Amino acid sequence: MPGAGSGQPRSVVPMSATESSAGSGPDAGDHRPRPVVAVVLVAAGSGQRLGYGMPKARVPLGGEPILMHALRGIVASGVAQQVCVALPAGDGALRQMCDDFKDELVDGGPLLTVVDGGGTRAESVRSALSALEEGTQAVLVHDAARALTPESVFLRVVDSLAAGALAVIPVMPVVDTVKTVEATGDDDARIAPEVVVGTAPREKLRAVQTPQGFDLDTLLTAHREVAGLDEDQAAAITDDAMLVERLGIPVHAVRGASQSLKITTPLDLIIAEGLLEGPLGARWVEG
Ligand code: C5P
Numbered sequence: 001m002p003g004a005g006s007g008q009p010r011s012v013v014p015m016s017a018t019e020s021s022a023g024s025g026p027d028a029g030d031h032r033p034r035p036v037v038a039v040v041l042v043a044a045g046s047g048q049r050l051g052y053g054m055p056k057a058r059v060p061l062g063g064e065p066i067l068m069h070a071l072r073g074i075v076a077s078g079v080a081q082q083v084c085v086a087l088p089a090g091d092g093a094l095r096q097m098c099d100d101f102k103d104e105l106v107d108g109g110p111l112l113t114v115v116d117g118g119g120t121r122a123e124s125v126r127s128a129l130s131a132l133e134e135g136t137q138a139v140l141v142h143d144a145a146r147a148l149t150p151e152s153v154f155l156r157v158v159d160s161l162a163a164g165a166l167a168v169i170p171v172m173p174v175v176d177t178v179k180t181v182e183a184t185g186d187d188d189a190r191i192a193p194e195v196v197v198g199t200a201p202r203e204k205l206r207a208v209q210t211p212q213g214f215d216l217d218t219l220l221t222a223h224r225e226v227a228g229l230d231e232d233q234a235a236a237i238t239d240d241a242m243l244v245e246r247l248g249i250p251v252h253a254v255r256g257a258s259q260s261l262k263i264t265t266p267l268d269l270i271i272a273e274g275l276l277e278g279p280l281g282a283r284w285v286e287g
Pocket of ligand 1: 042043044045046056086117118119120121122124125142143144145146264
């Protein structure tokens with residue numbers, strides 16, 4: 001199967017409102033055609049900060065591994081024709097989980113593909129991009145660690161792409177005041193380890209979540225550009241939108257959701273468990 005990242009031309013006409021509702025979920029409210037969307041689910045992280053001694057995707061949350069929550073959320077949103085999961089290389093248990101989930105997918109559900117992730121998140125994304133089906137027009141890159149992202153966030157991102165965005169990210173207002181700091185020099189180190197060098201205006205700051213949505217060609221170009229970066233520059237790239245910003249292409253922002261938290265530390269896991277035990281379940285509480 002030729003991959004979308006193989007440089008081959010893609011020539012699929014966007015789905016009409018009627019076609020897309022035949023198994024890919026509701027279309028944009030005003031019947032703009034939705035692009036053919038693949039979701040790249042990056043789940044190849046080690047999860048060391050969670051301290052479970054196993055890849056984060058396997059850590060149980062409300063009785064099911066984190067990966068399964070993330071997969072079910074994507075499928076429930078109905079936006080994807082393909083879901084490509086990047087797993088820790090050689091993790092047979094997670095592969096088996098994906099194989100079993102394929103059997104649960106009804107006709108008209110997305111194609112589920114699995115690839116080995118890489119040593120960094122960006123490498124895992126590139127690995128998955130190289131396995132997308134021909135005809136894919138837009139891609140949503142989503143962290144498996146954001147296992148409770150509500151369907152509404154997927155829909156807002158895809159609707160923005162359908163309206164013409166080449167790149168779109170879900171964001172949340174920042175509640176803390178955020179400052180930039182530098183390490184104190186030798187003379188002041190006994191006073192405090194860091195000193196403030198600036199305060200960003202809070203009303204303009206946003207905390208960025210996933211899924212981040214892109215026109216596929218735009219994201220492929222952005223990732224190709226990374227090849228020219230040195231190690232420090234590459235390490236400073238913490239999300240896909242940053243790569244697109246470097247190209248000078250506008251990155252649009254839509255509302256995220258508080259329950260879309262990235263499960264990183266044991267405290268995050270406690271919060272996620274609490275959300276699942278809430279009276280309506282995590283996905284139904286807009287934050
Ligand atoms: O480590 P971090 O919190 O930035 O990870 C964000 C997401 O990227 C997680 O879902 C994780 O599984 C994924 N990841 C990956 N491959 C890596 C590192 C992280 O797929 N090498």
